[in-house]
């Protein structure tokens with residue numbers, strides 16, 4: 001590539017859970033390559049991610065994935081401005097593969113290292129395809145491990161308005177899917193089978209907590225589904241899996257939408273960003289699209305490939321850290337329980 005010096009070229013690396021991914025991003029907007037090696041088929045037979053297997057898989061795939069990302073971008077390490085890597089939250093063994101690898105590469109190439117918070121990166125996935133976003137923004141981050149409503153007032157400036165008190169939305173979808181025998185990861189399976197079901201068939205509870213609260217609670221909603229299934233089993237009845245899936249998906253989406261609308265009312269922010277794996281959910285996107293249009297609020301979400309874990313979102317967040325000169329020391333370590341603020 002020509003005149004690298006005036007360009008900002010970030011290699012982004014993600015290994016926090018079960019995807020080994022690397023991306024090369026030019027000037028924060030031009031995605032030159034994006035490689036994702038998913039371990040889903042490996043973990044599927046266990047019904048969820050097995051941490052020890054995940055870190056071994058990352059060790060196997062890390063170097064080939066990074067090399068492929070550089071090859072596809074037609075670059076070498078010397079062309080990079082910086083290497084950005086997820087350092088938390090996530091599985092410690094998985095994070096360590098990415099952090100150690102990125103450190104070694106950055107040191108050898110003589111380029112800065114940038115430590116990226118995985119939660120922040122999910123939000124920044126929106127900046128990849130929508131560069132004209134204006135602060136203040138509101139973000140609904142819904143992933144397998146987190147459900148947060150966040151006031152995002154400037155780059156790097158977050159206030160958590162509400163978060164889940166127990167299960168994350170994705171976690172609840174995964175657990176219900178597992179009980180229904182739908183496999184892992186559960187969110188996409190629930191979405192798929194719900195298309196054949198009736199969302200009104202079961203009236204599962206919508207946990208809203210105290211009036212005005214922006215916190216979430218999905219554990220009781222999940223238990224209501226499990227209790228319904230157990231009671232039917234004891235009576236010798238078989239319930240329709242598509243109806244259960246559709247009704248539970250509807251309940252989860254209803255809660256997410258109602259809380260998002262409440263946060264919009266309180267903050268008067270005019271743009272809502274969706275982020276995290278559950279942001280790929282079609283019902284959630286369509287319901288919010290419709291409700292927010294009525295209120296003159298703009299809804300922004302990443303393409304599905306940038307909703308679930310990926311290296312492009314790490315490179316995008318890395319670009320904004322790079323502009324601020326926000327680099328990590330060589331002592332950067334994995335922080336499995338890292339929060340957003």
Ligand code: KG4
Pocket residue numbers: 017122142143144145146169170171173174185186187188191276277278279280281282307308309
């Ligand atoms: O962001 P992500 O890839 O990983 C974490 O950081 O947790 O999110 C994974 C979660 C899983 O719970 C998965 O079931 C859910 O996102 N998910 C979905 C969809 N695609 C992924 N949930 C609902 N509908 C989808 N289409």
Ligand code: ZN
Pocket residue numbers: 118122143144276277308309
């Ligand atoms: Zn994630």
